[in-house]
Amino acid sequence: MKDKNIILALKESLRLQNHYAEQLNSCDNGQRMKFNNIEGWINNLKSTGVIDRLNYSHQQLFRVPNVSFNPSDVLFFIGTGDKIWLDKYIVNMNSARYYVFKNNLQCVTCGISGKVFYLEKQLMQKNSKVDKFHFNLYAIDDYGIEILMTKDHIIPLSKKGQNNKKNYQTMCQICNSKKSNNI
Numbered sequence: 001m002k003d004k005n006i007i008l009a010l011k012e013s014l015r016l017q018n019h020y021a022e023q024l025n026s027c028d029n030g031q032r033m034k035f036n037n038i039e040g041w042i043n044n045l046k047s048t049g050v051i052d053r054l055n056y057s058h059q060q061l062f063r064v065p066n067v068s069f070n071p072s073d074v075l076f077f078i079g080t081g082d083k084i085w086l087d088k089y090i091v092n093m094n095s096a097r098y099y100v101f102k103n104n105l106q107c108v109t110c111g112i113s114g115k116v117f118y119l120e121k122q123l124m125q126k127n128s129k130v131d132k133f134h135f136n137l138y139a140i141d142d143y144g145i146e147i148l149m150t151k152d153h154i155i156p157l158s159k160k161g162q163n164n165k166k167n168y169q170t171m172c173q174i175c176n177s178k179k180s181n182n183i
Contacts, residue, residue: 061120061136064089069117074135075102089119089133097151100168101137107149109175112139114149139172148173156181 077084077093084091105114114137121133137149152171155161158181171179 060123062123064119064133067119069119069135071101071105071114071117071137074098074117078102086119091119091133091135095134096163096165096168097137098135099165100151100170101149104170105137105149106170107139107172107175108152108169109171109179112141112147112172114139114170116140150176152176152179155183159183 075098078098080093082092082094084093101114106112117135117137119133120136138146139149141147150171150173152169153161153163154167154169157163161167
């Protein structure tokens with residue numbers, strides 16, 4: 001399973017490389033031809049500072065195709081009930097993440113702002129009983145890459161932080177991963 005995930009991540013990274021190479025201004029067509037192995041390409045991305053964005057761009061999610069929502073359209077439903085029905089999809093609207101995003105769409109560390117919600121669900125893992133759709137908020141960075149926005153615990157649970165609104169803040173997935181369990 002781990003090898004399969006690595007292959008999927010590499011395929012996605014290669015897809016992103018081809019799609020965003022012009023925007024990165026880090027390599028022209030001649031230089032891209034020189035990357036006949038993945039190691040050379042990864043080293044180039046590390047030197048340009050883009051590797052963090054690509055590390056977090058591959059998600060194990062199913063996205064409802066051709067459907068996106070403005071944040072105001074989704075956040076309007078916070079506090080109006082537990083669930084909403086969108087065509088054949090039922091979405092639970094009492095997630096703490098939605099309350100965090102209602103208060104602030106912007107990453108408290110880097111300042112990138114969530115711009116679009118997509119209706120998604122985790123790909124089913126063996127022995128998993130969770131098969132629910134939810135809204136994920138994404139920012140779009142300067143390279144056009146989607147960055148997942150997350151609910152961060154200001155004081156991590158591992159350091160006796162609480163699961164309550166006072167201990168939550170909005171962070172992009174990149175900043176949240178870098179923060180790890182630090183305060």
